[in-house]
Amino acid sequence: MPGSGTPESDPPAHHLPARRPSDIRKWRRYLADERAEAATYRDLARRRTGEERAILLALADAEKRHEQHWLDLLGDDVGRPLRGDLRTRMLGLLARRFGGVFVLALAQRAEARSSYDADEHATATMAADEQIHEEVVRALATRGRHRMSGTFRAAVFGANDGLVSNLALVLGIGASGVSSQTVLLTGVAGLLAGALSMGAGEFVSVRSQRELLEASTPDPKSATVLPHLDVDANELALVYRARGLSSEDAQGRADRVLAGLAATGAVASDLGHDDAPRTDEQSDLETHGTAWGAAISSFCFFASGAIIPVLPYLFGLTGLAAIAVAAGLVGVSLLVTGAITGLLSGTSPWTRALRQLAIGFGAAAVTYALGLLFGTSVA
Incomplete structure (x- = not known):
């Protein structure tokens, strides 16, 4: 995501050590890598929609700002465009061909390899950006990891x-x-x-896991007796307490269900089971399928x-x-x-x-x- 710093917060270029041929070669390499990484995020964004697409395009814009930093330092020494390193080029190729969680995991590792925090010519904002980029890509990759x-x-x-x-x-x-x-x-x-x-x-x-969960699913017939419950005793609260809610939350939930029943006459099909805490077994079942x-x-x-x-x-x-x-x-x-x-x-x-x-x-x-x-x- 875009860095939190401002151009004024970073040290100006004339405060840096004198330019050396080795510095120019390094800056040109940084420039090539930033361009390649920005292209990778744009390629990944083409395969996505909605919020994920917007996030990836924002990452590409951030890499564009980093690219401009090295262009400013190089000035007339920018020379012919270089190719990114082998790992960055491979990442771009995979992004164009596939673009799944595997590529995001590779991009996460690529962001983690940034050396800006130890480079005197990179700004503090750029180093912070790269650190945050790793967390952004990690979060995007985590979505895919959960799905698979x-x-x-x-x-x-x-x-x-x-x-x-x-x-x-x-x-x-x-x-x-x-x-x-x-x-x-x-x-x-x-x-x-x-x-x-x-x-x-x-x-x-x-x-067996499905059968155990089915045995734990509320019987729809139980909801039909709600109109006949003793409102003063309100034993419906015991159901929610048995499902893991605290005594106060269970009582509040039961009161709302009965109040809604009195107002509308509609009967819940599952005794409000959607408010019960979600179990690990239910989450595991969704990942296993049939x-x-x-x-x-x-x-x-x-x-x-x-x-x-x-x-x-x-x-x-x-x-x-x-x-x-x-x-x-x-x-x-x-x-x-x-x-x-x-x-x-x-x-x-x-x-x-x-x-x-x-x-x-x-x-x-x-x-x-x-x-x-x-x-x-x-x-």
């Missing part, structure tokens, strides 16, 4: 489980010295068994991960070569899923990627060692 949280959790959990469990199974069996055909059949069986188990477990989980949808998604996500360790055997590789290729393919997949998780969660993609890799290879190493211990030799 249930699907993302299922995708990461299912794919990662398929990668690790089937790699461990294939390596453990392969190290025991059995034939490659046996390893292939074991891998395919592990894929089907795991995917079916994941799908069935997710179906039962979501269905039981069948969750089951099918979990099956597909697990299978997509579990097929990767089997690929070398499907293409005819055997022995140590097949094991090495399977481990390599899974390793790359674990790095990718970990990096994506890190980016979308606003943390370091490298840290998350290496953590995923360490966990997956750790589990596979244990089963491989057991296969060597109890088997004969690698085929």
Whole structure:
């Protein structure tokens, strides 16, 4: 968003140290990056409407002000326009092609990398702007993270489980010295068994959760007895107290419901359940969707991960070569899923990627060692 400072609050250019060739090169780089970032926000805004579009355009305007600062400093030394750095150009390309929460997460990290607060040639206002920009983009990205949280959790959990469990199974069996055909059949069986188990477990989980919530939903028939309640006793307040409202709030709500009933004669269909506190289970249910949808998604996500360790055997590789290729393919997949998780969660993609890799290879190493211990030799 636009900075809170004013031009008068920033130190004038003639108070800064003398211009050096290295300064001019740096300013030109800053100028290119500001132009690229402004273009990225405009590209993102084209894919949105309403308030989100207005916010992104305001960010682009702020980057335009920063661009003007470097133009003023450069003067006649502005030279030919430079291209932004590789990360900024990639971010712009993704913004033009996709523009989803993934790009916003990348933009959030880009804003966090600003070095203006440590640069003597950047104003305090510009440094403050960049800090606030990070929070603005974080808030925009958070909206998307909330919308995709249930699907993302299922995708990461299912794919990662398929990668690790089937790699461990294939390596453990392969190290025991059995034939490659046996390893292939074991891998395919592990894929089907795991995917079916994941799908069935997710179906039962979501269905059971829905049934529990349905049991907690007020019976519409109960509302029909409201006209016959003892107004002086007003036991309707007990309903709201049981739902978590304080005694005073429950009494006030009950009085309003009965007063409205006396005035209009209309009967609430659910005893005013909309005023009850929202439970975590209800929020979780909205992110999971239907039981069948969750089951099918979990099956597909697990299978997509579990097929990767089997690929070398499907293409005819055997022995140590097949094991090495399977481990390599899974390793790359674990790095990718970990990096994506890190980016979308606003943390370091490298840290998350290496953590995923360490966990997956750790589990596979244990089963491989057991296969060597109890088997004969690698085929």
